[in-house]
Amino acid sequence: MAGVAKSGRRAWLARVPDSLLTVRSLTRSYGDHLVLDGLDLDVAPGEAVALVGPNGSGKSTLLRCVAGVDEPSAGTIELAGRPLDERDAEIRAALAVVMDDLDFFPDLSVVEHLDLFAKAHGLADAEAQVNEVLEEVGLTTASAQLPGTLSSGQRRRLALASAFVRPRRLLVLDEPEQRLDVGGVEWLGERLVRELADGLGVLLASHHPALVERVADRVVDLGAP
Numbered sequence: 713m714a715g716v717a718k719s720g721r722r723a724w725l726a727r728v729p730d731s732l733l734t735v736r737s738l739t740r741s742y743g744d745h746l747v748l749d750g751l752d753l754d755v756a757p758g759e760a761v762a763l764v765g766p767n768g769s770g771k772s773t774l775l776r777c778v779a780g781v782d783e784p785s786a787g788t789i790e791l792a793g794r795p796l797d798e799r800d801a802e803i804r805a806a807l808a809v810v811m812d813d814l815d816f817f818p819d820l821s822v823v824e825h826l827d828l829f830a831k832a833h834g835l836a837d838a839e840a841q842v843n844e845v846l847e848e849v850g851l852t853t854a855s856a857q858l859p860g861t862l863s864s865g866q867r868r869r870l871a872l873a874s875a876f877v878r879p880r881r882l883l884v885l886d887e888p889e890q891r892l893d894v895g896g897v898e899w900l901g902e903r904l905v906r907e908l909a910d911g912l913g914v915l916l917a918s919h920h921p922a923l924v925e926r927v928a929d930r931v932v933d934l935g936a937p
């Protein structure tokens with residue numbers, strides 16, 4: 713499957729040449745441990761690229777570099793032709809990230825978290841958007857709860873919901889299927905397919921072959937020799 717665009721469902725992608733995410737010669741080492749060695753990667757609008765590979769092969773490292781929370785040792789990352797820089801408001805507005813290590817404000821409820829994300833990004837209809845996403849991820853009845861009182865799967869749903877209440881052009885998702893129940897993974901796949909149909913780009917790392925098969929146009933195996 714690697715490097716091969718799926719035909720049919722999104723065959724029109726062949727006519728969308730612009731790269732949303734452009735990674736060139738990306739190298740990341742920790743001390744003398746070379747994790748990523750001169751990696752090139754493109755994600756086009758409406759395209760999903762899945763990173764697969766064994767534990768420790770560098771998937772999260774790559775995603776952290778793309779998310780701007782880790783510094784490449786060498787190489788360049790551009791989003792819609794602009795160098796990745798979290799001080800750039802357009803970059804911040806374009807990039808929605810859900811990483812492996814979930815991070816919440818302990819004193820903000822579920823609905824307050826989503827409000828914060830929506831309002832921070834200047835969403836005009838923040839309340840309606842938040843309510844819609846709460847319903848979609850099944851957290852309406854838990855909306856007044858603090859993150860610490862949620863189950864681990866509910867916390868994952870909250871993290872995903874935060875990405876869907878804000879503007880975005882590229883979704884960066886590190887093992888988004890983690891801790892979701894069967895229905896949750898089903899919903900996630902369906903939601904990502906809708907995001908792709910709306911022209912968003914998706915870069916995800918996953919250990920869930922069925923999710924990868926469902927959403928990914930291309931698979932990059934970081935464990936391949």
Ligand SMILES: Nc1ncnc2c1ncn2[C@@H]1O[C@H](COP(=O)(O)OP(=O)(O)OP(=O)(O)O)[C@@H](O)[C@H]1O
Pocket residue numbers: 742747765766767768769770771772773774
């Ligand atoms: N801050 C760090 N300092 C030192 N080594 C690190 C650091 N971050 C990651 N590494 C190393 O980089 C390698 C790649 O880690 P990474 O988390 O990217 O793997 P992964 O493919 O996401 O694995 P998994 O499937 O387990 O999530 C590992 O050997 C890890 O120990």
